[in-house]
Amino acid sequence: MTTIVDVADYILNKYGTMTTMKLQKLTFYAQAQALAVTGHPLFEEDFEAWKGGPVSRALYAKHRGMFLIHPGELTGTSPQPVAKREEAIIGSACDSLSALTGNQLSRRTHSEKPWQEARGDALPNAASSEVISKESMRRFYADNPIV
Template identity: 45%
Template structure:
């Protein structure tokens, strides 16, 4: 199975250098739509409901302190670990979301149930490491 670094590498190989925040959101939407369209997870790692939207902690730990990232930041990632179907799903996500800014994507996640439910009654900028469940993602995005 592919992991978050394989997906991050594929996204960055496809769109080029990106902000770290935008990469996290594109990975989030890739996972969400894979759960809906392919009925399977794209990668095992979970997203946490951070103040600026969904974040995979292991990916964050690799790009911590960087504003811009490129595929070479994640040498452990190998886009060849993705199936053609997985690449097609990510391509569709990128086609729709990649022209959006990181802030726009973050704002969008803040309006959607999976992130809001994981955060509960926390204030907007409170720290939170609650998991956004794949079940909540699949349920929400399949209804759109």
């Protein structure tokens, strides 16, 4: 199965250098699009409801300490190509969202139910490692298309 690193590598190669915050949010929205459209995830890795928005620990481990990330810079990885069908799903979510900044994408996730539900009663600046459920993402984005 495709991994989050495979998807992140594809996004970096297609859309170019970006902040790690933006990369995290674009991979989140690619996953959300797959769940909404097909009912199945692009990858198994989860996102947590961090104060800055959804973050995958698996992806974070590959770019920790970086602010900007360039194509080919995901550390310690050998990404595999994504399938054509997956490219179409990623593109349908990211083609328009890639024009937004990481901060704009973060604010957007904060206004959406999957992140809010996972955060629960956590204070705005409180740390959280609560998982954003794939089912919550599927339900919300099926009813509220990403683009």
